[in-house]
Amino acid sequence: MEKINSTQNAKIKYWKKLQTKKGRKKENKYLLEGWHLVKEALMVDAKIEYLLVTNDFRYFDDIINTEIEQVEISSEVSLYLADTSTPQGIYAVVKMEENRQLTIDNLAGGWLMLDGVQDPGNIGTMVRTADAAGLTGVIFGEGSADSHHPKVLRSMQGSQFHIQLVNADLMEVATVFKENHIPLYGSELNEDARSYREIPAAANFGLIMGNEGNGMRNDLLNTTDANLYIPIKGRAESLNVAIAAGVLMFQLKA
C-alpha cells in the first residue's frame, strides 16, 4: 500500500482541492470524510476511486479486504485534508453521478427544489428528509449551496447514494412540470397563501423551498400551481426552512 506523509505530495494537494466547489466541479469527484459516511459508500457500491486511511484508524480490519485502492496517510496529512477539526482518519475519493437532465421519462415521483437555500446544514438535512419521505430527488437551483459541500455531506448522511441530486435552472424545471401536468408547489410565509393541509397527498409533485431570509424568487412563485403556507399558531416569526420542508414533504408524498 502506498504511504504518504507529506501535505506537499501532489496527490494530497489534488485531493485537498476536492474540498472546494471549484475543485469538485472541475474533477467531478468529492471527498467523503469519516467512517459512518465512508461505510455507507462502501455498502451501496459507490464509485470510490481511493480510500485514504491513517495507520491508527480503528476500523482498519473492516476495510482491508476491499479491492478499492488504498493509500496510508499520516495524521498530519489527515488533518490537512479534513473539514472537521478531529477527523477519524478515513476518507473516500468518490466520483460524482452525472448531472441528470429532467425529462418526462424520468420525472416520476416527488421532487424537492431549492431556490437559493444557503445553509449547508439545512440543505443536507433537507436531502436526508427527502430521502426518508420517499422522494425521487432534490433539484439544486441557482444560488443554493453546493450539493457536495463537506457540511452538506455530513448532514445528509449518505442520502446522495439513495436519491437523485440534480443541478438545474428552476424556471426551466417549472416549465417541464407544467407541460407534463405535474403539480408544482411553492412555499411562502404569507397567510393568504394556501394552507398545506388542503393539498392531497400525491405520487408525483414538485415542492420549491426558498432562501432562509428572503423566501422564493417572485418569478418562480408565479409559475407554480399553488403556493403553500404552514399556519404559525404561536408567536414565532417563521419556521426553519428544513423543518418547513419536512412538514410539507411528509404531508404531500403519497
Added chain:
Amino acid sequence: MEKINSTQNAKIKYWKKLQTKKGRKKENKYLLEGWHLVKEALMVDAKIEYLLVTNDFRYFDDIINTEIEQVEISSEVSLYLADTSTPQGIYAVVKMEENRQLTIDNLAGGWLMLDGVQDPGNIGTMVRTADAAGLTGVIFGEGSADSHHPKVLRSMQGSQFHIQLVNADLMEVATVFKENHIPLYGSELNEDARSYREIPAAANFGLIMGNEGNGMRNDLLNTTDANLYIPIKGRAESLNVAIAAGVLMFQLKA
C-alpha cells in the same frame, strides 16, 4: 454611560461567566448576543439588566432611548464576551424566568419534552418549532443540553420569550400527565410502534423526543400512552430529531 475597555474588568469577567452553564445556573441570568435577539428581548419587555454596546454598533440610535442601563464596551471586550467569531457588538444581560413547577393547574396545552437531546442547534430549532406549532412549552429532561446555551439561543430565535422552558425530571412529569389523563406520546425508530398519522390532533398532550443516537430511555418509553413512529419510505436510516419533532408537533397540535 459607563465605558469599559478591559477584559480584566470585574463586571466583564462576571458577564463572561454567563456564557457557561455553571455561571448561568449560579446567577440565574444569561447573555443574549446580536441585534436580532436583543431587539426581540426589548420588544417583549424581557427582564434585561444591562445592554452592552460597542460604540460603532450600527443600530445605536434605536436603543439609546431605552431606560435600561447601558455600558459601552470596546471591540476587544465585545470579542471576549462573544460566542460567535464576528459579533455585531450588542449584548443583553437577561434574567431567567423562574423554573416552573408543573401541576394540573398549568399543564394545559401541548408540551414537547427532551430526553437527552444533545445538539444545541437541534434543541433551539425544536423550541422555535414548538412555538410556531402553538405548544405551551418545552420541558428539558436530564441529559439534554442547556436551554440557554449560546447556540440554543441563536437557533431558537427569541422563542424563550414566547413559550415556557422548564427543567424537570421526565419520569415525574410523566406521572403528572398520567394522573391527569392527558395523553403522553413517546417517539421511537421502530416500525412496530404506532404510526403518527393514526393519532388525532388534540389541544392537550405531551410528546417526548429522545437522544440523537440512542433514542428515548426505556423506562420512559414504558410510561407513555403510545410510542409514535414516522414511517420511513425511502432508504434513509432515520430522520434528524428536530425534523421528526416538527412533523409530529404539526400533526398532534389541534
